[in-house]
Amino acid sequence: MAPETDVFVVGGGPAGLAVGIAARQRGLRVLVADWSRPPIEKPCGEGLMPDSLGALRQLGVTIGSEHSFPFRGIRFLAPGTSVSASFPSGCGLGVRRTALHQLLVDRAAEAGVQFLWGARVNGIGPEGAMVNGRLLRSRWIVGADGQNSYVRRWADLDASGRYKRRFGFRRHYRIAPWSDCVEVYWGSGFQFYVTPVSPAEVCVVLISRNRHLRIDRAMAEFPDLQERLQRADRNGPERGAVSVSCSFKRVISGHVALIGDASGSVDAVTGEGMCLAFRQAVKLAEALAGGDLRTYAAEHRRMMRRPRFMADVMLMLDRFPALRVRAMYALRARPAFFSALLAMHVGERSPAALVMSAFPLGWKILTAGRT
């Protein structure tokens, strides 16, 4: 029997929609199924780095100013000190998660993706997937079903290389953004990051290893932030999610490929999760159209290296307070290195070039003069 579709995508989050669009751009027939209905909400820092926006443009997705708020860079703050850097080119954008999801759905529909919303995928096999108890025949199956992926389990791709988790809580506040950067506040064993998402709203995320820590309690460590936000109305409840850093030995098997968080993820504080999904989507569509998933597996490995390195650096600063304090003072003394680090983070500078310029900073951290 002929397949009903070329590509069946399990999960209609950012990764599933992105690969749907990219596969349509290559002329494949695509069906995306999700058990939720759009616009799908998920606790998220809601920041898109300039490289995420570049990847979105490749998919034909543009985000207008009515849905977003720009930020020029990143500012690190710790009690008594702060340091900031601008992106080497362009700005990032803060976008409410639901607004981004709707934009992706609209673009996917325009590209000719078919949808099954409110549909539960119960299993996969050589001929296709079981959807609401019915076999849907498909040439390829893409698992875009998030960090607890069923497709990964069904395709026997669950063997993992590493697994770490932290706990994230997110709340929106009705207040005009006070900074032109995403602010990352380094507390004891946690970070806050504050992203402007509209001219009248910011998104605050707390990430920590302590599952019991909540936004209000942690904020006591940052009285200025606390005072500012105490004056603002809360826009909706505090919502939690697990931020997982994990990798899997394989992301393809036969006619199945994994993408987005289902294929491995980096800590949320990097703000790179969706960017990875968008970039993977383009490469996966290329591989699907070429009929060989191995090119995708190789690209996937390569793409994960830089964000993983950045996540490791951030988590090391989280774990070792003395190192963090020294690093903050060293970065303040050498702001050019912070700019270089940010340029690498958004893919505009190679890790090798960064390592070369890191020696003076390393020395500064070791000798740790508070200047």
Ligand SMILES: Cc1cc2nc3c(=O)[nH]c(=O)nc-3n(C[C@H](O)[C@H](O)[C@H](O)COP(=O)(O)OP(=O)(O)OC[C@H]3O[C@@H](n4cnc5c(N)ncnc54)[C@H](O)[C@@H]3O)c2cc1C
């Ligand atoms: C606290 C926090 C803050 C973050 N902040 C940022 C940030 O600022 N910037 C950034 O880029 N990234 C951020 N991330 C990461 C980002 O949210 C994820 O990388 C992104 O959501 C991954 O998208 P996805 O499509 O792979 O998975 P998901 O968004 O989880 O989507 C998976 C979809 O699959 C569906 N599904 C699952 N199983 C089935 C099934 N059996 N049948 C049908 N449907 C199914 C679900 O309903 C869901 O819609 C953050 C993450 C956390 C936890």
